[in-house]
Amino acid sequence: MGPVKNIPQHKKLYEILRKHITGGIYKEGDLLPSENELCRLYGMTRPTVRQSLSSLASDGYIRKHQGKGSIVHQLPKEIGILSVSGTTSAVGDRNLKTKIIVKPVLIPWKNDFIFPLSELERESGCIYMERLRLLDDIPIFYDISYIANVNLPRITSRQFGNRSLFKILREHYQIEIKGGEQRIKAIPASAKISSFLHLKKGEPVLHLERKMETNNPGLFLYSSIFCNTEKYSIFGRF
Amino acid sequence: MGPVKNIPQHKKLYEILRKHITGGIYKEGDLLPSENELCRLYGMTRPTVRQSLSSLASDGYIRKHQGKGSIVHQLPKEIGILSVSGTTSAVGDRNLKTKIIVKPVLIPWKNDFIFPLSELERESGCIYMERLRLLDDIPIFYDISYIANVNLPRITSRQFGNRSLFKILREHYQIEIKGGEQRIKAIPASAKISSFLHLKKGEPVLHLERKMETNNPGLFLYSSIFCNTEKYSIFGRF
């Protein structure tokens, strides 16, 4: 068993309400119970409840209105930590598949890597993998992931299957994504990318370069993602 | 004079520290004064100081590390509320120009507008404008803005010049952007877009559709933005 962490109360309530919203118990436009009511319901004080609500608001699950209350907001569908919204209809519960193109392997970092690296990261080497993600059997994301090889024993030999990389990192290594930064560009599809994403060469592709921070300071996940945005858009809040 | 609002203390400190960071008083990697020190310096209590710091952290200006302190983080250059990072060098203090293509005019909303509209917005009509924004005389953004015509007297006759639309809304109408959502796609440049952005027709263009929330509930800004991302990337945090 991994180390059982003491989860703070405000995080517990955040998770409870988040699941109630994503699970449909609270629907879009619904008014959440008032802060004082949540205090009574879950035995917390108002500052604690407010911390949960403010996290939910900044993550886009609710809107707060002074004098009114907290109103549930519509959510996009999440793939990994990328949100997608369909251009014609809602993504909903569509068929989501992941295909491993290159299984995790340990390689040296490239000299001109897309983000600056720390010495420790450079020395540790790079765990590299490529994945293709499909929605309704249409390839949407071509994903190249890079992680520094620090404290991730046996990761290159793990069975990934359809499970998310993030899930494996969380469950086996207690690593959670806390946030990150990204650069976004529109580029013409290369021969390789176009074949993976079923596009013609030169057609527009969305390119994301991301650096993700984890609860382990010093450990970052990097990814270079190519998206076919013909039918779906990337959705985000700011 | 417009109504002078009581600005909360945590917001004041947020602004002070934000300006110190963007102004270079605190540089990247610097350790901010500790929470208790900030309390003494600005005569606030720790919860108030913490609220400022947590806002700065969620906006990407600092990173907090338990036991260590708050560390200043590198920032991208902001254009409007879009961040840009150069692919070759930092954007820094480059020449930024705004060119009005279509001056603000009042028109009816299109039936198939990019976002769903409330009845009040539909009835009020739409203030429409088009702008081109250049970095070092290279056109980077082609911007179409839509605002519902509610409580914005004389806006169509105002002189915009180089001033930001956001600045005018803030200074003359006390309207501030609180956040929003966006859809991102890569599309081929149309004839019109390609001529504005100095690209060939069909070349990849980044397309953003944004809905921005304001401090006036019910009032939203909408924009459709086309970006030339050949030399610059859109930068964001998540």
Added chain:
DNA sequence: AATTTTTACTTGTAAATACATGTTTTTTAA
């Protein structure tokens, strides 16, 4: 009956306090 005022309830801001937990430096002991 319609309008205005009051009241109750909502979230927002802020202070004072306490203890937990992670990090760094200093002190102490081997």
Added chain:
DNA sequence: TTAAAAAACATGTATTTACAAGTAAAAATT
């Protein structure tokens, strides 16, 4: 001299209390 222990200091979590300000419903007034 080195290594372990303690202290000092950082942020994290949580409670209690108080009042401000926005909203909506109830009550009073016209």
